[in-house]
Amino acid sequence: xxxxxxxxxxxxxxxxxxxxxxxxxxxxxxxxxxxxxxxxxxxxxxxxxxxxxxxxxxxxxxxxxxxxxxxxxxxxxxxxxxxxxxxxxxxxxxxxxxxxxxxxxxxxxxxxxxxxxxxxxxxxxxxxxxxxxxxxxxxxxxxxxxxxxxxxxxxxxxxxxxxxxxxxxxxxxxxxxxxxxxxxxxxxxxxxxxxxxxxxxxxxxxxxxxxxxxxxxxxxxxxxxxxxxxxxxxxxxxxxxxxxxxxxxxxxxxxxxxxxxxxxxxxxxxxxxxxxxxxxxxxxxxxxxxxxxxxxxxxxxxxxxxxxxxxxxxxxxxxxxxxxxxxxxxxxxxxxxxxxxxxxxxxxxxxxxxxxxxxxxxxxxxxxxxxxxxxxxxxxxxxxxxxxxxxxxxxxxxxxxxxxxxxxxxxxxxxxxxxxxxxxxxxxxxxxxxxxx
Amino acid sequence: xxxxxxxxxxxxxxxxxxxxxxxxxxxxxxxxxxxxxxxxxxxxxxxxxxxxxxxxxxxxxxxxxxxxxxxxxxxxxxxxxxxxxxxxxxxxxxxxxxxxxxxxxxxxxxxxxxxxxxxxxxxxxxxxxxxxxxxxxxxxxxxxxxxxxxxxxxxxxxxxxxxxxxxxxxxxxxxxxxxxxxxxxxxxxxxxxxxxxxxxxxxxxxxxxxxxxxxxxxxxxxxxxxxxxxxxxxxxxx
Numbered sequence: 100x101x102x103x104x105x106x107x108x109x110x111x112x113x114x115x116x117x118x119x120x121x122x123x124x125x126x127x128x129x130x131x132x133x134x135x136x137x138x139x140x141x142x143x144x145x146x147x148x149x150x151x152x153x154x155x156x157x158x159x160x161x162x163x164x165x166x167x168x169x170x171x172x173x174x175x176x177x178x179x180x181x182x183x184x185x186x187x188x189x190x191x192x193x194x195x196x197x198x199x200x201x202x203x204x205x206x207x208x209x210x211x212x213x214x215x216x217x218x219x220x221x222x223x224x225x226x227x228x229x230x231x232x233x234x235x236x237x238x239x240x241x242x243x244x245x246x247x248x249x250x251x252x253x254x255x256x257x258x259x260x261x262x263x264x265x266x267x268x269x270x271x272x273x274x275x276x277x278x279x280x281x282x283x284x285x286x287x288x289x290x291x292x293x294x295x296x297x298x299x300x301x302x303x304x305x306x307x308x309x310x311x312x313x314x315x316x317x318x319x320x321x322x323x324x325x326x327x328x329x330x331x332x333x334x335x336x337x338x339x340x341x342x343x344x345x346x347x348x349x350x351x352x353x354x355x356x357x358x359x360x361x362x363x364x365x366x367x368x369x370x371x372x373x374x375x376x377x378x379x380x381x382x383x384x385x386x387x388x389x390x391x392x393x394x395x396x397x398x399x400x401x402x403x404x405x406x407x408x409x410x411x412x413x414x415x416x417x418x419x420x421x422x423x424x425x426x427x428x429x430x431x432x433x434x435x436x437x438x439x440x441x442x443x444x445x446x447x448x449x450x451x452x453x454x455x456x457x458x459x460x461x462x463x464x465x466x467x468x469x470x471x472x473x474x475x476x477x478x479x480x481x482x483x484x485x486x487x488x489x490x491x492x493x494x495x496x497x498x499x500x501x502x503x504x505x506x507x508x509x510x511x512x513x514x515x516x517x518x519x520x521x522x523x524x525x526x527x528x529x530x531x532x533x534x535x536x
Numbered sequence: 537x538x539x540x541x542x543x544x545x546x547x548x549x550x551x552x553x554x555x556x557x558x559x560x561x562x563x564x565x566x567x568x569x570x571x572x573x574x575x576x577x578x579x580x581x582x583x584x585x586x587x588x589x590x591x592x593x594x595x596x597x598x599x600x601x602x603x604x605x606x607x608x609x610x611x612x613x614x615x616x617x618x619x620x621x622x623x624x625x626x627x628x629x630x631x632x633x634x635x636x637x638x639x640x641x642x643x644x645x646x647x648x649x650x651x652x653x654x655x656x657x658x659x660x661x662x663x664x665x666x667x668x669x670x671x672x673x674x675x676x677x678x679x680x681x682x683x684x685x686x687x688x689x690x691x692x693x694x695x696x697x698x699x700x701x702x703x704x705x706x707x708x709x710x711x712x713x714x715x716x717x718x719x720x721x722x723x724x725x726x727x728x729x730x731x732x733x734x735x736x737x738x739x740x741x742x743x744x745x746x747x748x749x750x751x752x753x754x755x756x757x758x759x760x761x762x763x764x765x766x767x768x769x770x771x772x773x774x
Contacts, residue, residue: 289676
């Protein structure tokens with residue numbers, strides 16, 4: 100990799116290239132479970148939560164909700180057990196970061212789960228791994244078995260009074276189970292239909308018990324925070340905007356990836372602050388020979404696209420929102436000038452149509468409807484009113500459903516329709532006169 | 537069970553077999569799994585929502601194969617449950633159930649075991665057996681089986697080739713892989729050949745985006761696949 104690039108900071112990824120780092124024999128001498136030991140022996144659960152709050156750690160699954168605050172919502176003294184659920188249903192197209200963690204450093208994942216379970220006083224952790232990750236499932240189960248044999252999982256962990264089970268629960272192929280309440284339904288052995296909130300899972304989650312759901316990457320940060328303190332974590336990355344009291348910044352490090360039409364797709368770890376351009380052109384290697392980059396979705400498939408001219412934005416939660424997109428999972432998808440944007444919309448709308456759980460009419464019907472309109476435009480059968488029809492569909496779908504899948508279905512395609520209007524008009528027959536264009 | 541002949545190409549879902557262009561109207565289809573559309577008595581030609589993509593390998597084709605459904609459905613004979621769990625799965629199933637405070641929560645992991653054990657798919661008889669074992673209704677199990685795309689509701693081939701069709705793979709040439717599969721095996725997504733050597737599916741994101749295009753053959757991932765590489769791979773699968 101050329102010099103002069105934004106530097107990588109390997110915290111979560113420090114063991115990614117270490118041979119056999121998935122075994123306890125290699126991982127433990129490299130520091131695995133030291134934070135668990137520190138937390139159990141020297142800290143109270145409240146102190147762990149306090150450090151996580153100080154760290155300003157935000158959820159890495161896409162929404163960016165402050166993790167410490169989420170933990171503080173857990174209902175106490177309910178007389179019921181508390182559960183921690185680790186969301187490893189990484190189904191977001193373009194996202195593959197959690198797979199790296201689970202396959203290459205599963206003991207970090209298990210330790211993160213255990214320390215976090217201690218903080219919220221959970222009696223069991225369910226790691227919900229998507230069914231399409233058989234290797235991740237095997238690695239995690241192997242790591243848990245090793246940890247159990249070493250007294251790190253189960254009863255009286257490390258000889259303390261803290262007992263916690265960790266189980267891997269396989270999914271079976273459903274994007275919607277990445278939505279936290281859809282995941283809980285699935286964990287209970289049902290169809291993954293998201294629930295109406297409230298009650299929020301922290302009060303009534305899986306098996307009607309208080310439940311906290313966090314992403315794999317989020318919880319994998321917790322051991323470092325326990326080892327080095329929340330303030331050290333908060334010093335990395337982008338600090339909160341002092342002018343905005345509600346801002347949380349983008350602290351710590353973040354796994355970021357690039358896929359799609361670039362020379363060097365891959366995954367790296369940075370302190371937020373790298374620009375999307377450096378990520379795509381520097382680490383991603385830029386466009387394939389002879390091509391030009393046309394559009395980039397900064398995080399997964401569910402965020403609005405940015406044009407090549409808009410890439411000088413920092414990869415941070417608030418920074419990307421300011422330019423009308425979002426960090427999402429932090430894994431960019433790149434489309435170059437050979438990509439037909441109308442066909443891309445067909446592809447995206449088909450995905451969401453297939454993955455809609457079918458509970459809410461606007462999403463169940465709307466996603467397929469969008470796909471049909473995109474399809475006929477792509478086939479040259481577009482009608483003059485189709486772009487208006489699409490706009491009305493966007494309005495009818497977004498914000499009108501139980502969960503965010505519908506919004507995620509609208510955002511990318513709406514941004515494409517608006518930013519690449521010319522491509523749509525060019526395919527319409529007869530070509531309407533571009534009024535005001 | 538007799539293996540079905542090559543099922544007719546499913547409609548919908550896959551863009552190629554075109555549907556009547558009534559895009560001004562909301563489509564009359566359900567979503568996620570053939571169960572919904574079948575139950576709703578989807579008219580012939582309107583695809584069961586999930587179409588051939590993802591696991592609908594079987595589900596989509598199932599509805600298409602039995603279409604047209606204009607005649608009233610025959611009286612429903614409840615399936616005879618298979619004895620479940622078979623002896624070799626007993627310990628594993630009991631260990632799974634013990635993890636959860638509710639027995640029914642073990643359903644999805646147990647269905648995975650059952651699918652592997654019973655020839656790669658979940659028949660109504662297996663559904664009923666699992667339902668009895670976990671103390672839930674057949675309908676509950678049916679609902680779950682049809683919701684999740686990894687559960688097959690029809691027999692599949694020995695080699696289930698699942699090509700990812702979602703954006704990152706599509707941008708790197710997943711479409712060519714599907715065409716190559718059709719050329720090589722004569723199968724379109726959702727179909728199984730008569731000898732049950734192959735089932736071909738198009739699936740949504742497999743999470744192998746940085747090594748796209750990617751596909752799974754059963755549980756084995758193949759990445760950065762080229763059409764030439766795919767042809768070689770298929771030749772090696774007997």
